[in-house]
Amino acid sequence: MGLMDGKVALVFGVANKNSIAWGITKRLHDEGATIGLSYAGEILKKRVFPLAEEIGCDFVKECDVTDDAQIDTIFEQAKARFGKLDTLVHSIAFANREDLGGRFVDISRDGFKLALDISAYSLIALAKRAEPLMTDGGSILSLTYYAAEKVMPKYHVMAVAKAALETITRYLANDLGKKKIRVNAISAGPIKTLAAAGVPGIRLMIKYSEEMAPLRDRVTQEDVGNTALFLASDWGRMITGEVIHVDAGFNILGMTISDEEIAKIEGGE
Ligand code: NAD
Numbered sequence: 001m002g003l004m005d006g007k008v009a010l011v012f013g014v015a016n017k018n019s020i021a022w023g024i025t026k027r028l029h030d031e032g033a034t035i036g037l038s039y040a041g042e043i044l045k046k047r048v049f050p051l052a053e054e055i056g057c058d059f060v061k062e063c064d065v066t067d068d069a070q071i072d073t074i075f076e077q078a079k080a081r082f083g084k085l086d087t088l089v090h091s092i093a094f095a096n097r098e099d100l101g102g103r104f105v106d107i108s109r110d111g112f113k114l115a116l117d118i119s120a121y122s123l124i125a126l127a128k129r130a131e132p133l134m135t136d137g138g139s140i141l142s143l144t145y146y147a148a149e150k151v152m153p154k155y156h157v158m159a160v161a162k163a164a165l166e167t168i169t170r171y172l173a174n175d176l177g178k179k180k181i182r183v184n185a186i187s188a189g190p191i192k193t194l195a196a197a198g199v200p201g202i203r204l205m206i207k208y209s210e211e212m213a214p215l216r217d218r219v220t221q222e223d224v225g226n227t228a229l230f231l232a233s234d235w236g237r238m239i240t241g242e243v244i245h246v247d248a249g250f251n252i253l254g255m256t257i258s259d260e261e262i263a264k265i266e267g268g269e
Pocket residue numbers: 012013014015016018019020021039040044063064065066090091092093094118143144145187188189190191192193194195196
């Protein structure tokens with residue numbers, strides 16, 4: 001018996017084997033979910049199809065979330081294939097490189113619109129199409145980052161997009177709750193992925209988080225996958241509108257100074 005037996009999950013955002021969406025997909029599949037995958041762009045096709053094959057998934061469709069017609073098509077295809085939907089995973093983000101890094105005040109109007117459209121509005125667009133398919137209730141999940149709450153180096157336009165995504169999570173949760181559709185976001189610690197490579201200094205961020213977080217550990221795709229499974233399954237039945245941190249506890253910290261640094265300063269005084 002798997003936690004996801006009889007459930008159908010549609011996952012947006014697998015780019016390659018390092019994608020957080022792939023970590024989530026594997027856990028949902030391990031627990032019995034039937035999986036549908038969506039990818040963006042020809043270049044990723046050759047990476048996503050072999051992964052889909054690994055889990056025996058033959059519903060693999062292209063969908064650029066900036067295009068409403070493509071979103072309509074994939075949900076029509078999902079309805080025709082599965083008849084219903086239980087879980088929707090939104091693991092999508094994009095910003096122009098120049099709007100990550102540099103100075104925050106230099107973010108362009110077009111760059112702002114693009115980042116917010118792909119990384120935040122798309123959750124509304126996908127949820128709207130998922131709602132009529134979630135006839136038996138459902139669970140909608142997205143991925144966010146702590147930069148939505150506190151200022152983080154160089155995250156800039158994506159921090160604004162994540163703040164929007166977290167607010168959208170709460171409003172969707174309130175809107176769709178009557179239909180027993182739950183909407184939650186996972187705030188993951190930094191993980192080396194394709195999207196993360198666009199954030200200047202990501203390697204330093206990973207190292208710093210690992211050294212400072214209460215659990216002194218590095219978050220993996222599997223860790224996020226486990227929390228996603230919990231939220232997608234009936235175990236998360238009464239949880240909605242939440243942002244759950246899967247970050248080794250980093251978000252509880254105020255100022256971070258290592259024991260070694262303090263010892264060095266105190267020893268010198
Ligand atoms: P990733 O590059 O593997 O995934 C990002 C996905 O977004 C890709 O599959 C890409 O194709 C998709 N995408 C971009 N533009 C799109 C569009 N127009 N239409 C459809 N899909 C589009 O990287 P990831 O780190 O796994 O990112 C997944 C999510 O996790 C993102 O929301 C990201 O912000 C979030 N997140 C990542 C980290 C991290 O450190 N890696 C931490 C917290 C949150």
